Amino acid sequence: MQTKVTYYGHAALGLQIGEHQLLVDPYFTDEKARPDTTGASCPSFILITHGHGDHVGDSEAIAKRCDATCISNYEIANWLSAKGVKTSGQQIGGGFKYPFGYLKMTHALHSSSLPDGTYGGNPGGYLLTTPSGKKIYMAGDTGLFYDMVLIGEEGIDLAVLPVGDYYTMGPDDALRAINLLDPKVVIPIHFNTFDVISQDVNAWKERVEAETSAKVKILRPGEHYILEE
DSSP: OEEEEEEEETTEEEEEETTEEEEESOOOSOGGGOOOOTTOOOOSEEEOOSSSHHHHTTHHHHHHHHTOEEEEEHHHHHHHHTTTOEEEEEOTTOEEEETTEEEEEEEOSSOOBOTTSOBOOOOEEEEEEOTTOOEEEEOOSOOOOTTHHHHHTTOOSEEEEEOOOSSSOOHHHHHHHHHHHOOSEEEEESOSSSGGGOOOHHHHHHHHHHHSSOEEOOOOTTOEEEEEO
16 A cells, blocks of 8 residues: 655645545645645545634535535534534544545644634644555644654654744744654645745755755645555
8 A cells, every 4th residue: 555645735635544544635726826636626624723814715615516625623623513514623643544644644733713713723734644545744733842752763764844834833843843853754835835934945855855865855736755555
């Protein structure tokens, strides 16, 4: 079995794990996000890291169209459930075994208000253990925090990290995060969507690969990375 990770622009990802398709933070309708949703057919599950509009994105519409389950924190799950969406509401530190693997919600340093101003609970990331034991850490929108060392102790095969600065970690702190996490491969996200998060990720890739053992995979919207099982 293999896991295919597709980047759709900004912080939106697709995960194909065996027969299971997931979307993460599906922000597709804003042209500034440069989305390329080619191949993004109906998911069974949608993961939402926090309540901001560029992460909740099109979750409600996609979930209703595809009869998908939205996984997020308890507050966001309740907010979507009231709109008629199937949900699973976790909390930070808690995990659950889904058909696609074991999913644990992790800490993130950010905020989380929903598009209508409703309180969006605590922001988070996800640590996914696939059925064959591969570990994928999706940090969500976050600043640097030292407890990444604890996440790294799991043995991270793939880390998906924001690098845009201004709203999240920038290149310097994302490099420090890699030193704490010690992942095998890193995919950068949350950069170049808006002027304030413009970054030269190719220069960052050179720094990371010169100063750490991690390999960086820069994906353009619509491109994918295969994590062999």
